[in-house]
Amino acid sequence: MSNEIAFKLLKKKIYEKTGIDCSLYKDTYLKRRIDLRMKAIGVGTSYNEYYRYLGKNPAEYDTLMDGITINVTEFFRDITTFDAFKNDVIPEVLAYKKKRKSKIIRIWSAACSIGEEPYTIGIILHEKLGTEIKNFLISIQATDLDAKALNVAKAGIYDASALKKLKKFMVSRYFDAVEGGKYRIKSNVKQLVRFQQHDLISGKKFLHFDVIFCRNVLIYFGKELQNQLFLDFYNALNDGGYLIIGRTETLTGEAREKLLCVNTRERVYRKAGT
Ligand SMILES: C[S@@+](CC[C@H](N)C(=O)[O-])C[C@H]1O[C@@H](n2cnc3c(N)ncnc32)[C@H](O)[C@@H]1O
Structure with missing residues (x-):
């Protein structure tokens, strides 16, 4: 054979x-x-x-x-992408919400691995909104295929080395030191995140997100499936919502025509608003 x-x-x-x-x-x-x-x-x-x-x-x-299902990830992976999220995306989302008198912010971290991406998003929201955060209903839906990775994510305990990109004040603000030189994410960030097992290939659809992060996973899939999933993300976004993909990834298919690229370098795309 x-x-x-x-x-x-x-x-x-x-x-x-x-x-x-x-x-x-x-x-x-x-x-x-x-x-x-x-x-x-x-x-x-x-x-x-x-x-x-x-x-x-x-x-x-x-x-x-x-x-x-390699789980390589880290806190603040591609830090400049998170800068764009903090400085450009969040203010736009907040302005859009204000116009519509809405306090609900929904974010999806698709293929979240062991949780470092959704927790980074939570930390940034705290940093950006400060005490104002309590005036919003924020949910970060974090999904992955890998049940083992999700268990690590739910526990929220990481080695000190995982926090190397965080400034010192952030470590003390958002983590508690626990046994074995490890760090546990604090509840103020953890409570923003809901973990759920989900296979991107399953065809199951989610809806109504203001921001979707899907980074460093679609590269493993064939072109047709990538096109379908990008379109699914487009459909899952609220008007005026943002899709953020991996820095080395390329948006393809119908979604490429429908989404406006607002930051080429950081691969940030926006769905037209009403
Ligand atoms: C390289 S990690 C990316 C993690 C994070 N998004 C980042 O950029 O740091 C890829 C993740 O995709 C997940 N994955 C692979 N195939 C998947 C599928 N069909 N559905 C959902 N997640 C999948 C893996 O389990 C792994 O956690």
Whole structure:
């Protein structure tokens, strides 16, 4: 059997066993992640061999899934993007809300990994709004496919090294030191965030957001799916709402025509307001 056919069978098997539709991920990406696992367990270079290994070692499916849904993230990842969020996006959202006499602000961190992105958003909202924050009904919906990552996110406890991009005063303002030299996010930020397991590929739709962050995940998906998801995000935004994607990502498909790019460098897009 050719390695390409074995790869196709492997994708089918992974779908049956885990429910993750590998055909929607880019083949180059999947192969890279599977190759890494094969190297780690020493099964050679044939996908057929790895297929057989999975058959004999079902626990490997979990490890492989961890490898596919890589959770790399950090507080204030791409700090200039968060500067744009703080200095440009939040004031515009607040002005828009004021005109409509609304106090509700809804933000979605899609593919939030272990929580550092949504907590960063919460910290920035506190920094920007100060005591005014209590006058708003703010919710940050944070979703990810990976249940293990979500458990870490919900616990909200991080190593000191995870806080390296935070200014000292921010660490004491938003974290409590706990055992083992770790830090736990304070409740004033935590209570803004709701974590939920959600597969972006599932087709389940969410609506009515003022800002959507979806960074560093769609790059793993094929073009068609990316186009569909960008359009879903467009539809999920309120009028005048913002979509923020990863700094190295490209907005494609119909959403590219519909959204106005307001910051090319930081990949910030706006839906027209009424
Ligand atoms: C590289 S992290 C990005 C985290 C964060 N957005 C950031 O930029 O720092 C990618 C995240 O996408 C999640 N992910 C991968 N496939 C997904 C899917 N189909 N649906 C939802 N989340 C997914 C992974 O579990 C992982 O936590």
